[in-house]
Amino acid sequence: AIEAKALKLPDLAANHKLKQPLLLLEEYAALGERMLFSAESEGRREALLELLGKIKLKPKLFSHFNEFAASKTKLGLIVSPLSQGCVIEKKTGGKFSLICETELFGQRISQRRRRDKQRQISSDALVKNLAELKVGQPIVHLDHGVARYQGLETLDTGGLVAEYLVLEYSGGDKLYVPVSSLHLISRYSVGPDEEANLNKLGNESWTKAKRKAIEKIRDVAAELLDVYARRQSRPGEACHIDQEEYAQFAGSFPFEETVDQETAISAVIEDMRTPMAMDRLVCGDVGFGKTEVAMRAAFVAVNDGKQVAILVPTTLLAQQHFENFQDRFADWPFKIEVMSRFKTAKEQTQVMKDLTNGKVDIVIGTHKLLQSEAKFENLGLLVIDEEHRFGVRQKEKIKALRANVDILTLTATPIPRTLNMAMSGMRDLSIIATPPAKRLAVKTFIREYDEATIREALLREILRGGQVYFLHNSVETIEKRAAEISELLPEARVVTAHGQMRERELERVMSDFYHQRFNVLVCTTIIETGIDVPSANTIVIERADKFGLAQLHQLRGRVGRSHHQAYAYLMTPHPKSMTKDARKRLEAIGALEDLGAGFMLATQDLEIRGAGELLGDEQSGHISKIGFTLYMEMLEEAVKMLKDGKEPSLDQMLRQQSEIELRIPALLPEDYVSDVNMRLSLYKRIANCKTEKAVDELKVEFIDRFGMLPEPTKNLMALTLYKHLATQLGLRKIEMHAKGGSIEFGDNNKVDPTFIIGLLQNQPQIYRMDGPNKLKFSMPSESAKDRLALIKLLLEQLSQHRIGE
Structure with a gap:
């Protein structure tokens, strides 16, 4: 006995076009209107509650739509898959508005999309991932160097329960690292585990090794940017795409594309549309659909009047690709040829001639394509299948083409150097890790x-x-x-x-x-x-x-x-x-x-064989000193600084992370996530969150996977955010207890000293200096909630008085 009329949130206020949906809701609630909010999952529900809490709206939770309809409650919240709101009027009188989170955020936040987003793991996350870490493996602590991981241990320190990583250094010294500092930990990933050179705690050798590595990294970063600049100064041509014809070609693919395959195809086509020359590595297991990615790219190039060369390591593969391409392009007027030893010398000469005159659109061949006689009229795309099967000289010939030709490299297990280059951002990387339907692992x-x-x-x-x-x-x-x-x-x-x-x-x-x-x-x-x-x-x-x-x-x-x-x-x-x-x-x-283990095997190969120098032939001594993952992080930082026009200084790159000690429980309880390695991996993900949005997304995922967040986990996530904020301000340490606490400033902190002087002058009963760098304050905060609120307030105030802002 109810009637529903379509409602869109902007309709609620035709005269409020410039107002945000949340402000609109505030006004709507002030009018005493009944509202029922709908979220897609328990995790989204908690995120929505938090968001509405900011505008002082506290809806009551209902398990069912009818339950709210029958009640007299003004504000309610349910979990449902609805994506569009409406106004619901009862025939007996009375009405209420159903408002979906989609309308508040302006996009659909579906479970599937979020899972796909998780699936598209960034390439470096796979190497950094601590989930595969075993006891005895070497790991690197940013401040103390290479040690062996000895497991996770829960310690009770003065009534506070927290989890620590146990690291054993040379000479048997042990270091207990709180899980909130997991961003300082990375995999060692260079050569065999047992050959790792462990550092000694309290020794200068680690600082020296870091400084030497950073000097080298600065040179590599400059060289990387030079390669970028050369590529950008000699741009390739942007491909024009006829959407209708492309859709027709894509539609003739006889299988359903996997999510990863679609993502790789979109990335390749997007690269080809831009005027800068493409250099993309598509890494996917054998039979996971890399060839289809190459075929789509080839179609875009030849349909735009350019030639395509497909370079393969063996005659048999050339023949098979030739047959596959002929089959796939059967309905299109493009000429496809193969250059291999299955053809006579006369036939090969004719193919070469036709290539030069532009009569061949797609040529598939072995290293014969790299001979000086092979000249193209208008080469637009080079596809390299299994790059690691080509020798050094052949690769030099390929490098000569790299300046202005779109390059697409396909591989199942990239060699360490290729992987290294992809992870340093020198080459773009797409990973196809989803197996085709019904495929079984061997x-x-x-x-x-x-x-x-x-x-x-x-x-x-x-x-x-x-x-x-x-x-x-x-x-x-x-x-x-x-x-x-x-x-x-x-x-x-x-x-x-x-x-x-x-x-x-x-x-x-x-x-x-x-x-x-x-x-x-x-x-x-x-x-x-x-x-x-x-x-x-x-x-x-x-x-x-x-x-x-x-x-x-x-x-x-x-x-x-x-x-x-x-x-x-x-x-x-x-x-x-x-x-x-x-x-x-x-x-x-x-x-x-x-299935899809090729990329992980490549990273293991990286560990067994070592990473290999990025741009030169020498093997990397400094990488073995500090570990591959830390090397890549520092290289990324150096490239970013050079791009911003800053000189990568040693102090900035060795920037100390802030320490925060609030004496509150902050961990993932064992009864919440029981698997040790899973906890370790999740701790690392929490430690890597740098924005409020990233933390919110992680909260939603945790609630959907493991249930409602326990208080210690909420504390851990909040502390992670405050730690990044404190690091940006250049604070060395923040300590807090029931009666007050202290803030220790770093030498290069970003806080305006006049603000601190103002605090000392205006509120001497609360603030006082303890030495030149430590500000002490007396503010009671008994509970964890009070302390988190207090540290948030302090950091917000300090952020508002940053130097130069």
Whole structure:
């Protein structure tokens, strides 16, 4: 018995166009109107309550819409998925307004969008993430240096319960770091864990190492900006996009794009629309849809009259890309050619001629494309598939093109230097970490070489009608191994493939295997990139200890490309005959068999092999002194300072974070988040929040994931914000107790001294100086709530009297 009329918040006051929605609500409530607010989740509900509290509106919580309708309450709040408000009139008389948070914030704050936002993790967060931290691993404390992590410990200090990270330094000294200072902690991430050089507590060596590293970082930052400047001074051409034709091309993609894939495509197209030359790295696991990103980019370029070159490491991959591109561009009038050893010399010469005359729109080829004879009429886009497979000279040729051509690099596991460059902001990075629908992770087994295991693995795949790759990376003995497998498993139809075969013969073998005339392919690493055989779902890799991490991941990705469960057997000699690094690589690949693990494997490779110098050939001694993550943070800071026209000073980059001690509980209680590593990861995320908005978003997420926030967690989040504010003001330490407290100013603080003098003169009974840098105050604050309110008030007052503001 109710009637609903559409209501939009601006309609509430046609004459108040310049007023904010919250001020409008205040007036509306003053008129005594009944209002029911709607939030999308418990987390959003708490955020809305906090927001309304600022304008002195305190709605009562209701569990259901009808419950409010039947009550006499003026202001109510429910959780519902509604996105548009209305005015509801009862036939029995009386009405109320239903107001959704969407109308207050002007955008839809959906769960899905928020989860997607969380999913698009920034590249450096993956390396910094402490969730994978194990006891005994090295970590870096900004002020004290490299130590070993010994776990989280809850300590009761004078009746105050708090959690601390326990760090052990050289000589067995221990440091207890409060979780509120977790922003000072980062992963070490350089080389093997056991080789990390630990610092000694209270020793000058760490400060010296930091200063040396910063001097080097200043040079690297200047060089980085120089590379940027060169790219911007020789801009590429902005691509014009015909939206209708692009939509038609995109619509012919036979699969549904994953969220990450859509994000990567949008980023690439946005880069191509801008006049500056693109240099983007798309990192995604094997079979996660990187090729489609390249196809969309290629379409945008050729549809705008430019040529596209696609550079691939192997002949087989070139052939497969050629067939895929021809299939995808079948309805469009673009000429696609391939340059590889499958073509005769005469055919290759003709392709080169057509490229120069502009008759070829898209050319796919191996390193032959980098030869001096290959000249383009109007090259607009270069796509590089698996950059780490090209040698130094080839990369120098690619670098020569980088100035004004759009460059798109595709890789499953970026090499440390590429990853390093992407994280330093020298190259843009998109990560595709969402697997396609129905894709299963490849089950990985690491076993000592054993014929019974091999027979069982091959037989199981053949009996279910599938095919097997058997990787034996030696051309001299490959035929012998194929004969042994035929003997071991007479029912198998075995064939061999390697890079020294004649072109036509190799093409015929691969075609026969693809069409299932054979079910076991004994091959070398020639299959590493690009061969897509959906029915091949088992791979056996002999002497897996001889391969790199990226290579093992790539090879494992040759199977499991359909919805069937796939298996990878990594056969090794006895563990004692393998090197320490080989054992680490195998452990890493065995542990990370999840879909989308390529990026994490690349960061582990970074840890096993070291980061590599960004711009030069030398290996990085200073990175190993301070750790990769801290190096990247400092480099980011230095680049920012140079961009702002400031000289990166050592003191600014080693800026001490403020300390705040309020003697109140501030932690994530164990009964709120029980998993230790999860808590550690969440502590780090809280410590990294620098704005009120970031803290609010985190609160909403916490409430939705773990329930209502306990008081100690609310305290921790508030303290994090105040700490960043105090750091910006240049305050060294703030202490507070029941009867008062003190503020210690840093040497380069930003507070106007005349304001402090005014406080001392006007309120001497409250404020007094204790030495040249410490201001003491007498203000009682018994509860945690009082102390937080007091510190907020003090910091706001000091912020209003910043020098130069």
